[in-house]
Amino acid sequence: MTDDRVLAALRAFVAERDWAQFHTAPNLAKSVSIEAAELLECFQWSDEADEARVREELADVLTYCLLLADRIGADPAQLVLDKLETTKQKYPVDLAKGSMIKYDRR
Amino acid sequence: MTDDRVLAALRAFVAERDWAQFHTAPNLAKSVSIEAAELLECFQWSDEADEARVREELADVLTYCLLLADRIGADPAQLVLDKLETTKQKYPVDLAKGSMIKYDRR
Amino acid sequence: MTDDRVLAALRAFVAERDWAQFHTAPNLAKSVSIEAAELLECFQWSDEADEARVREELADVLTYCLLLADRIGADPAQLVLDKLETTKQKYPVDLAKGSMIKYDRR
Amino acid sequence: MTDDRVLAALRAFVAERDWAQFHTAPNLAKSVSIEAAELLECFQWSDEADEARVREELADVLTYCLLLADRIGADPAQLVLDKLETTKQKYPVDLAKGSMIKYDRR
Numbered sequence: 001m002t003d004d005r006v007l008a009a010l011r012a013f014v015a016e017r018d019w020a021q022f023h024t025a026p027n028l029a030k031s032v033s034i035e036a037a038e039l040l041e042c043f044q045w046s047d048e049a050d051e052a053r054v055r056e057e058l059a060d061v062l063t064y065c066l067l068l069a070d071r072i073g074a075d076p077a078q079l080v081l082d083k084l085e086t087t088k089q090k091y092p093v094d095l096a097k098g099s100m101i102k103y104d105r106r
Numbered sequence: 107m108t109d110d111r112v113l114a115a116l117r118a119f120v121a122e123r124d125w126a127q128f129h130t131a132p133n134l135a136k137s138v139s140i141e142a143a144e145l146l147e148c149f150q151w152s153d154e155a156d157e158a159r160v161r162e163e164l165a166d167v168l169t170y171c172l173l174l175a176d177r178i179g180a181d182p183a184q185l186v187l188d189k190l191e192t193t194k195q196k197y198p199v200d201l202a203k204g205s206m207i208k209y210d211r212r
Numbered sequence: 213m214t215d216d217r218v219l220a221a222l223r224a225f226v227a228e229r230d231w232a233q234f235h236t237a238p239n240l241a242k243s244v245s246i247e248a249a250e251l252l253e254c255f256q257w258s259d260e261a262d263e264a265r266v267r268e269e270l271a272d273v274l275t276y277c278l279l280l281a282d283r284i285g286a287d288p289a290q291l292v293l294d295k296l297e298t299t300k301q302k303y304p305v306d307l308a309k310g311s312m313i314k315y316d317r318r
Numbered sequence: 319m320t321d322d323r324v325l326a327a328l329r330a331f332v333a334e335r336d337w338a339q340f341h342t343a344p345n346l347a348k349s350v351s352i353e354a355a356e357l358l359e360c361f362q363w364s365d366e367a368d369e370a371r372v373r374e375e376l377a378d379v380l381t382y383c384l385l386l387a388d389r390i391g392a393d394p395a396q397l398v399l400d401k402l403e404t405t406k407q408k409y410p411v412d413l414a415k416g417s418m419i420k421y422d423r424r
Contacts, residue, residue: 010190030361033146040135042135044349061142096123140249143246215395222402270386270390274394274398
């Protein structure tokens with residue numbers, strides 16, 4: 001399954017309902033945060049979470065991420081790969097192995 | 107570009123640094139929220155945002171979403187498509203067109 | 213120390229810098245979320261957090277909450293007490309003791 | 319109305335329900351983020367929000383902030399005033415007036 005199939009489905013869903021008018025970049029950014037907190041809520045009081053609920057909330061976060069990527073004309077996979085290159089520099093293997101400490105943390 | 111290529115790159119990055127130990131589902135859920143807020147911060151005081159910064163922060167949210175999907179053994183694209191089916195029921199075109207009102211909102 | 217002293221200090225700080233123009237309710241709501249995630253970041257990879265950092269981030273969340281309360285003409289303490297009355301109904305002691313399950317959860 | 323009255327009411331509410339066991343610092347930090355997103359949701363698609371809903375969600379954020387402050391033995395008002403001193407240094411009036419640009423932004 002490729003991103004193309006998912007993006008096409010999302011675009012059709014939005015177009016059918018005439019919802020693109022609400023999908024400004026700021027509104028989509030807010031939506032990503034709102035859904036991210038619903039995902040976090042699965043783990044609010046416990047490290048164990050209902051799997052179906054996690055899948056559903058994660059789907060919502062991903063959905064808004066894909067809509068925002070489309071809005072700004074970016075390819076989600078490329079965004080991740082580009083950022084990964086930056087992160088590799090920030091956390092070289094020899095310094096970062098086994099540790100989460102940020103070396104550039106102020 | 108497919109999800110497979112991105113997932114392989116992320117898995118290699120994590121394995122090289124021995125970071126899987128930190129990537130529990132709860133920690134990844136927290137990370138999605140943390141990065142979502144950094145994305146939101148691009149729009150904190152204005153509806154106009156620096157495009158490069160939005161791309162970078164969106165990449166971070168997507169990255170943690172993909173890591174969490176992998177952790178729970180889910181395919182990101184399938185998660186989104188499955189949820190889309192549910193959302194179509196919740197927002198039928200004839201009732202939802204042009205409006206964001208949730209019909210099941212308490 | 214009362215809320216009056218804190219609110220007066222915050223209002224003076226904002227007025228001196230001519231920042232009220234940025235403190236719209238939507239911007240303040242975004243700010244509360246942004247700072248809440250910085251607080252959450254103290255616990256991103258561990259349940260143990262640097263105490264000074266938690267105090268600082270919690271201060272930021274509280275600050276934006278107080279600014280938003282002021283913006284909408286609400287008294288923070290009264291907001292909390294009013295909501296507590298509602299929550300007492302939702303979680304009667306005999307049903308809620310020792311459990312976090314929401315009885316009205318869909 | 320002072321913080322003492324509110325804190326006493328919150329402590330009594332928690333004690334009656336034997337909920338302190340869930341109110342670890344990490345869980346309370348997650349809760350602050352979760353409620354902050356519900357506040358943000360009031361403004362998800364519009365800059366206009368239902369006032370009663372904003373008051374309620376803001377109350378929830380404040381509630382968890384006060385519970386967390388209590389958990390770490392901090393006085394909320396003092397936290398805010400202490401942080402304000404730091405922020406005054408970071409944004410001197412002559413440099414910060416009328417602008418939200420962070421001078422130490424990386």
